[in-house]
Amino acid sequence: FGERRWWVCVSERPNHKDLLRQILREVCKSSGENTDCSLTDLCTQLQNELSKEKFFLVLDDVWEVKWWEEEVLGTLMAGAMGSKILITSRKKYVSEGMGAFFMHELQEFSFHQSWDLFLKEVLRDGQTEEDSVMHKIKFVGEGIVKKCGGVPLVIKMVGSMMRTKKMSREDRKSLVHSKIWEWKTPAASSSSIEIGGDILPVLMLSYDDLPYYLKSCFAYCCIYPKDYEIERETLIMQCVAHGLIGEGIDVEATANQYIEDLIRWCLIEEIDLKSIKLHHILHDLPLYISGREYGHASTTKHTCPLSLLGVHDAEAHKHNTLETANKVCTLLDDSNSYLQ
Structure with missing residues (x-):
């Protein structure tokens, strides 16, 4: 596919x-074009591009089936012979409804696989399983790994936390018996926040263990849409502007160090030297946290008084969300639409 x-x-x-606009941007490597194109024009442009040579397209994290029919299906089927489309989804019925001819269901890690990955992360600094640190982490580590749901990303997060955490015997016992393991994702949030009930306590454990100055920076990231490549410089400037960075001689250098710390904790992913992004699962975590602690909403819902508002819907200007959000201090619009 080249x-x-x-x-x-x-x-x-x-x-x-x-x-269609999003796919066309990726295909043409453009950013601001096609903002005012009609649906028919977008279909025509994309069909022309896809028909040139065979391609491999990944449609990641698909939640619904209904959008697949009509214009989208017809447009993508115009691709050159030999083209492939790979779809990822958390829901099996989505793949079935989209007519997938082959489905590969990812299995969770076994306990032994999970434990091996956990040890690899914990012992990254050159320690061995014979070192005294193993006696300190085994009691609490095995219990926590079992609660990670076999999800590699969550296991790595916990391993990163345990590598840096100094715990007494009493701390380890209290952690195992903590009420945090009883937490579940609130039913009212289940439609918009997808965090497995068993995974939420582990994610919150990693979040709660963050230094206070990293918590707000991490939670702030949910204002961006899922899978959005965040420019590091932009995030630094926004965190500084919001007063999320402690006072110092060079606040921008401090903000950059905060980002590096979050990368080491496996809470954000480094794309390259200039950009980062949140994993899907971790995007839901700051969304849950920010709704609880800071106030956040999307433009597709009724807005209560809040401070952060992300516009990710090209039709958002047709709603009265902005009229009710009278305490917004940050408005992020990545929809390439004109707010009226």
Whole structure:
């Protein structure tokens, strides 16, 4: 396929026009074009591009089936002979509804696989299993690893936390018997926040163990949409502007160090030297946290008084969300639409 390989995050509630525009941006490597194109024009442009040579397209994190029919299906089927489309979804019925001819269901890690990955992360600094640190982590580590749901990313997060955490025997006992393991994702949030009930306590454990100055920076990241590549410089400037960085001689250098710390904790992913992003699971965590602690909303819901508002819907200007959000101090619009 050469360079004709593209990865597009579909998100939870796509519409035809937004998704086609997003795919076309990726195919053409453009950013601001096609803002005012009609749906018909977008279909025509994308069909022309896809028909040139075969391609490999990944549609990541698909939640619904209904958008797949009509314009989207017809447009993508115009691709050159030999083209492939790979779909990832958390829901089996989505793949079935989209007519997938082959489905590979990812299995969770076994306990032994999970434990090996956990040890690899904990012992990254050159320690061995014979070192005294093993006696300190085994009691609490095995119990926590069992609660990670076999999800590699969550296991790595916990391993990173345990590598840096100094715990007494009493601390280890209290952690194992902590009420945090009884936490579940609130039912009211289940439609918009997808965090497995068993995984939420582990994620919150990693979040709660963060230094206070990293918590707000991490929670702030949820204002960006899922799979969004965040420019490091932009995030640094926004964190500084919001007063999320402690006072010092060079606040920008401090903000950059905060980002490096979050990368080491496996809470954000480094794409390259200039950009980062949150994993899907971890995007839901700061969304849950920010709704609880700071106030956050998307433009697709009724807005209560809040301070952060992300516009990720090209049709957002048709709603009265902005009229009710009278305490917003940050408005992020990545929809390439004109707010009226």
